[in-house]
Amino acid sequence: MEAHGVAIRIEGVEQDFGAFPALRDVSLDIRPGELVALLGPSGSGKTTLLRVIAGLNTPDRGHVYFDDKDATALTVQERRVGFVFQNYALFKHMTVAENIAYGLKVRPLRSRPARRDIAARVEELLRFVQLDGLGGRYPAQLSGGQRQRVALARALAIEPRVLLLDEPFGALDARVRKDLRRWLRDVHKETGLTTVFVTHDQDEAMELADRVVVLNEGQIEQIGTPAELYDQPASPFVISFVGEAVALPVMIAAGHVKFGNRELHIDTHGLRSGPARVFFRPADIAVASSGQGELEGRVESLRRTPAGVRARIAIDGYDQTLEIDSPLEKAAAPGDRVPLTLANARIFPAREEDYIDAGEGI
Ligand SMILES: Nc1ncnc2c1ncn2[C@@H]1O[C@H](COP(=O)(O)OP(=O)(O)OP(=O)(O)O)[C@@H](O)[C@H]1O
Numbered sequence: 001m002e003a004h005g006v007a008i009r010i011e012g013v014e015q016d017f018g019a020f021p022a023l024r025d026v027s028l029d030i031r032p033g034e035l036v037a038l039l040g041p042s043g044s045g046k047t048t049l050l051r052v053i054a055g056l057n058t059p060d061r062g063h064v065y066f067d068d069k070d071a072t073a074l075t076v077q078e079r080r081v082g083f084v085f086q087n088y089a090l091f092k093h094m095t096v097a098e099n100i101a102y103g104l105k106v107r108p109l110r111s112r113p114a115r116r117d118i119a120a121r122v123e124e125l126l127r128f129v130q131l132d133g134l135g136g137r138y139p140a141q142l143s144g145g146q147r148q149r150v151a152l153a154r155a156l157a158i159e160p161r162v163l164l165l166d167e168p169f170g171a172l173d174a175r176v177r178k179d180l181r182r183w184l185r186d187v188h189k190e191t192g193l194t195t196v197f198v199t200h201d202q203d204e205a206m207e208l209a210d211r212v213v214v215l216n217e218g219q220i221e222q223i224g225t226p227a228e229l230y231d232q233p234a235s236p237f238v239i240s241f242v243g244e245a246v247a248l249p250v251m252i253a254a255g256h257v258k259f260g261n262r263e264l265h266i267d268t269h270g271l272r273s274g275p276a277r278v279f280f281r282p283a284d285i286a287v288a289s290s291g292q293g294e295l296e297g298r299v300e301s302l303r304r305t306p307a308g309v310r311a312r313i314a315i316d317g318y319d320q321t322l323e324i325d326s327p328l329e330k331a332a333a334p335g336d337r338v339p340l341t342l343a344n345a346r347i348f349p350a351r352e353e354d355y356i357d358a359g360e361g362i
Contacts, residue, residue, distance in 0.1 A: 006068065007032040007194040008053060008162065013062035015048055022048045023059070024218045030196065035188050037205035038198045040215030041241065046198040047166055049215070053196060054164050055079045066161070079162070082155030082193075084148070086167040090139040096150050097122050097135035103158040125153040128187075145176040152187070165197035169204070181208055202242050206230075214238050236277060236348050245279045246322040248315075249350065252276050257347070260317035264294050266345045275350035282310065284344040285324040287332060293339025297322075299332045313338065 008030040015023040023045045030036050038046040051057040052064060055076045063072045071079055090099050100122045104113055113121070126132045129149040139147055148168060155163060168184070169177040185208055188195055199205050205212045206226040214221040214229065214237075222234040233239035236247070250266075251258045252273050257266045259278075266278060288294075297313040300321060304310075308327040315322060324340070332338050 005031055007034070007066070008196075009063075009065040009068070010049075010053065011063045011065070013049070013052055013059045013064065015045075015052060015057060015059050022218050023052070026062070026218075026220055028213060028220065028223065030194060032194055033192045035185075035195045035208060035210045036197075037209035037212045038196065038215060039200070039202060039205040039212050039242075041200060044215040045218040046200070046215055048218075050164055050166055050196060050198050053162070054081050054083065080158065080160050082158060082160030082163045084151045084155050084163075084165045084168045086170040090147060090150055090154070092139055094138075095135060096131065096137050096139070096142070097126070099139070099150055100125055100135075100153045100157050102154060121157060125157055128156070129153045143176075144172045145180055148172065148180060149183075152184075156191070160193065163191075163193045163195040165195065167198055167200070170199075177204075184208065206242070212242075214241065216241075233279075233346060236279065239279045239346055244282055244323070246282065246285070247277045247279050248318065248322075250276050250278050250347075259295065262294060262317075264342060264345070266342070266347060269347055271347060271349060277348055277350050278342075279346045279348070280322075280342055281344065282323045283325045284342065285322070286341050286343070287324075287326055287330055288339040288341040290339055292341065294342055295340045297338060297340060299334050299336045299338060301334055302332075313340070315340075 006029045010026055010028040013023055013026045014021065026045075026049060038049055040046050048057060052059050055071070055074055055078070059072070063070055065071060066074075066079055091102065094102070101118050104118045104121065107113075122135065123132070126135050129152055131146060131149055131153070134142070134146070139150070142150065151168075169180050172180065181204060197208070206229070209226065211223060211225055212229055213223050216237050222229060222238045224232070224234075229238060229242045233242060239245045240247070248259055250264065252268050252271055252275075254273065255268055257264045257268060257276070257278065264278065295315055297315040300312045300314050302309050302311050305325065308325060311324050311326060311332065312321050313324060
C-alpha cells in the first residue's frame with residue numbers, strides 16, 4: 001500500500017504482560033478517514049491494541065506509524081488522539097462545558113486558545129453533539145447516552161487527528177446503544193476523522209465499521225469489510241464469531257465430502273483427503289422436499305424470531321443439535337422428521353482434536 005494512503009500503520013506489534021503474550025505480531029494499515037472496528041472476545045487484546053495506538057502502552061516489539069512517521073515513542077498528546085471510554089470518564093465536579101473545554105484549557109500557554117475562543121468552540125461542539133443548552137449541567141444530571149455524547153465532544157475539542165473509542169456504548173441499554181451507533185456513524189461522516197473503536201459486539205462492528213479487525217488470543221484472524229467477513233470468513237474462528245454458525249465434522253475422500261455415510265454436495269476447495277469441518281449459517285440450512293435432503297433430522301423445538309422460526313434439530317448420526325431458520329409458513333412441528341438441504345458451506349481442515357471425534361462417528 002502507498003505510504004500516503006495510510007493514516008496509522010501498525011507493524012509487527014507485540015506486547016507481553018509478564019509471560020503472557022497479549023499481542024502477537026499484529027500488523028495493520030488504517031487508511032485516512034476510515035472507521036475501523038477491533039472485534040474479538042474478552043481478553044483477545046482489543047483494548048491493549050487500542051492503547052498501543054493511543055500511546056498509552058509502549059509495545060515490547062514493533063512500531064506504530066502516524067502519517068508515515070514513527071510514532072512508537074510519542075506521547076498521547078504528541079500523537080493528538082481523542083479518546084472515549086466505556087464508562088464515561090467525565091470529571092464529576094466539572095460542568096458539561098468545563099468537561100468539553102478541559103483538553104484545550106490544559107494546553108501549554110503558547111498553544112492554548114483564548115478564553116473567548118474556547119467558549120465558542122464549546123458552544124459549537126454542544127450543538128454538534130445535540131446538547132445545546134446543557135453546558136451548565138453536571139454529569140450526574142445527564143442520561144448515560146448524553147454523557148457519552150459529552151465524552152465525544154470532549155475528545156473532539158482538541159481537534160484530534162485520530163479518534164479512539166473503547167466500548168463507547170458498552171454500558172448503555174440496547175435502545176440507546178442503537179441510536180448512538182447511528183449517530184456515531186453520522187458524526188464520522190461529518191468529521192471524516194480516522195476512527196478506531198473497540199467492541200466485543202459483532203452487530204455493532206458490522207453495522208458501523210468500514211473494516212473490521214477480528215482479534216483472537218492476541219492475533220489478527222482476519223481484516224475485512226463486513227461483507228468479506230460474512231461471505232469469505234478466513235477461519236473457523238471468524239465464521240463462528242461473526243454471526244452464527246453450525247459446524248459438522250466431515251471426511252474428505254477422493255474429492256467427496258462425507259458426513260457419516262451421507263454425501264454432502266460441497267466443493268472440497270482443494271482440501272486434502274482427511275477430516276474436515278463444514279460450517280453453515282442457520283439461514284443457509286433449509287427444509288427440503290421429502291426425499292431430497294442431504295441430511296435428515298428430527299425437530300426438537302421451535303422458537304419464534306422476528307423473521308420466522310428458529311428450529312432446533314437433532315441430526316441423524318450426529319450427537320449434537322443444530323439450529324436452522326425457516327420462514328413461518330414452512331415451519332415444521334416438534335417431533336417431525338425433516339430432510340434438510342445445505343447452501344453456502346465453508347469448509348476448513350479439522351484440528352487434531354476433531355480428528356478423534358469425527359473419526360468415531362464416520
Ligand atoms: N496491565 C496488564 N497487566 C497484565 N495483564 C494485562 C494487562 N492488560 C491486559 N492484560 C491481559 O491481556 C489480555 C488482553 O487484554 P485486553 O484488555 O486487551 O483484552 P480485550 O480484548 O480488550 O478484553 P475485554 O473485552 O474483556 O476488555 C487479557 O488476558 C488481560 O488479562
